[in-house]
Amino acid sequence: MHSPPTDPSPVRTRSRGIGGVLIAVYGVLALAATGRSFVQIATKFDQAPLAYLLSALSALVYIVATIALIKRGPVWHRIAWVTISFELLGVLVVGLLSVYDRELFPSDTVWSVFGRGYLFIPLVIPVLGMIWLSTRSREHSQKRV
Amino acid sequence: MIEWFTWLQVIVAAAAGVLCLILGVAKQPPNDYSLGAVLAVEVLLLAQLVVALLAPAFGNEPSGSPLEFYTYLISAIVLLPAAGFWAFAERTRWSTIILGVAALSAGIMLYRMHTIWTAQFA
Numbered sequence: 001m002h003s004p005p006t007d008p009s010p011v012r013t014r015s016r017g018i019g020g021v022l023i024a025v026y027g028v029l030a031l032a033a034t035g036r037s038f039v040q041i042a043t044k045f046d047q048a049p050l051a052y053l054l055s056a057l058s059a060l061v062y063i064v065a066t067i068a069l070i071k072r073g074p075v076w077h078r079i080a081w082v083t084i085s086f087e088l089l090g091v092l093v094v095g096l097l098s099v100y101d102r103e104l105f106p107s108d109t110v111w112s113v114f115g116r117g118y119l120f121i122p123l124v125i126p127v128l129g130m131i132w133l134s135t136r137s138r139e140h141s142q143k144r145v
Numbered sequence: 146m147i148e149w150f151t152w153l154q155v156i157v158a159a160a161a162g163v164l165c166l167i168l169g170v171a172k173q174p175p176n177d178y179s180l181g182a183v184l185a186v187e188v189l190l191l192a193q194l195v196v197a198l199l200a201p202a203f204g205n206e207p208s209g210s211p212l213e214f215y216t217y218l219i220s221a222i223v224l225l226p227a228a229g230f231w232a233f234a235e236r237t238r239w240s241t242i243i244l245g246v247a248a249l250s251a252g253i254m255l256y257r258m259h260t261i262w263t264a265q266f267a
Contacts, residue, residue: 020235020239024231024243028250031220031224036216038216043213
């Protein structure tokens with residue numbers, strides 16, 4: 001018996017879909033944060049070590065989150081949750097602090113003023129990421145049952 | 146940086162981004178239009194790299210940080226091919242939207258590059 005010709009594209013569609021856009025936006029943020037912190041640390045680290053270390057940390061977290069969203073499996077899934085939660089916390093805490101005390105963050109980080117320098121994407125994207133992760137894990141558990 | 150050339154680039158990048166988003170919303174997988182538009186943005190970026198490298202020799206120097214300028218420029222140059230590779234690997238409407246996001250990002254980065262090049266220090 002012949003099996004019908006299989007079209008690989010639907011599988012691919014389901015594999016990423018709109019999540020691909022999410023991953024791409026994360027990739028761009030990772031690139032932006034890495035570039036900025038590279039420049040800051042290379043040229044003027046002494047001026048605001050705390051803000052610039054934070055920049056570097058946020059860049060690292062965005063990179064890990066991007067990779068974790070691309071990869072599959074429960075471990076990466078957990079890493080994605082941790083990094084994305086950290087980002088949301090970071091953008092909220094640093095956003096608030098930078099509004100109330102400009103002295104503390106004299107220079108811009110990705111998270112300053114809730115990511116204003118990045119069209120507030122840093123504020124929105126962790127929430128979208130969490131929604132996507134939770135729908136994906138729901139699909140996953142349905143498949144297992 | 147040449148001012149009119151930079152603004153032309155920003156407009157082309159924004160137009161390419163909007164075009165890709167529209168095509169993506171219209172459920173088009175990456176096609177000649179979306180990939181061609183992004184290719185045009187990339188070619189202009191490479192031209193910008195040549196212009197930026199040559200400009201100081203003609204007395205057109207950046208007033209902001211050159212390192213910051215080139216970090217943006219190189220990032221933008223790398224970004225678009227990355228979105229292009231994605232488009233070839235996954236031929237769905239979402240890849241078209243990713244192309245649009247990348248082109249719009251390149252437009253924003255170009256604008257940032259312009260402000261760095263012409264930075265005024267009070």
